[in-house]
Amino acid sequence: MGEYQGDVTVIADGAEHSATADLRSWAELPEAVPLAPDEAAGLTDWNGKIDVAAGEDAAWGVMDAEERLLRMPDGRTGDFVVSRRYFGTGILLITGSGDPPF
Numbered sequence: 484m485g486e487y488q489g490d491v492t493v494i495a496d497g498a499e500h501s502a503t504a505d506l507r508s509w510a511e512l513p514e515a516v517p518l519a520p521d522e523a524a525g526l527t528d529w530n531g532k533i534d535v536a537a538g539e540d541a542a543w544g545v546m547d548a549e550e551r552l553l554r555m556p557d558g559r560t561g562d563f564v565v566s567r568r569y570f571g572t573g574i575l576l577i578t579g580s581g582d583p584p585f
Contacts, residue, residue, distance in 0.1 A: 485529075487585035491555060493535060495548035500541050502573070504553070506531035508583035529561070529583035535573035542573040553577070559584040 491504040508529035533553070535542045545551060546565045554560045561584035567576040 485583060485585055487531075487555070489556070491533065491553055493533060493545055494550075494552040494554060494560075495545040496550055498544065498548075500545065501536040502533045503536070504531060504533045506579075506583070506585060508579075508585070527583055529579035529585075530566070530577060533575050533577055535575065538573045539571060542568060542575055545575060553579075553584060555584050 485508045487504060487506045489504065491502050493500045493502045506529060508527050510527050535545060546568055551563055551565070552560045553563055561582070562580040563577040564580065565575050566578050568574065
């Protein structure tokens with residue numbers, strides 16, 4: 484459905500971190516969703532990779548945060564959880580919650 488590659492701001496428990504992102508979103512197929520067709524319209528999933536510019540320590544802070552937001556350059560935001568991280572780097576694999584912010 485959509486893709487975004489570029490700069491983002493990661494907000495973790497109020498602390499802001501510059502990052503680059505490679506994100507994707509897609510719509511659920513109506514036959515895969517156990518809802519009425521009018522309720523299923525617009526359901527999307529999104530995920531991807533973020534690379535926190537400040538490196539490994541900042542990535543740990545994002546991973547350990549209670550609240551995480553991804554803010555796009557235009558100001559839109561999306562909640563996410565960290566699915567996996569690459570040790571020794573600032574790279575985090577994320578899964579979005581709610582509508583994609585891109």
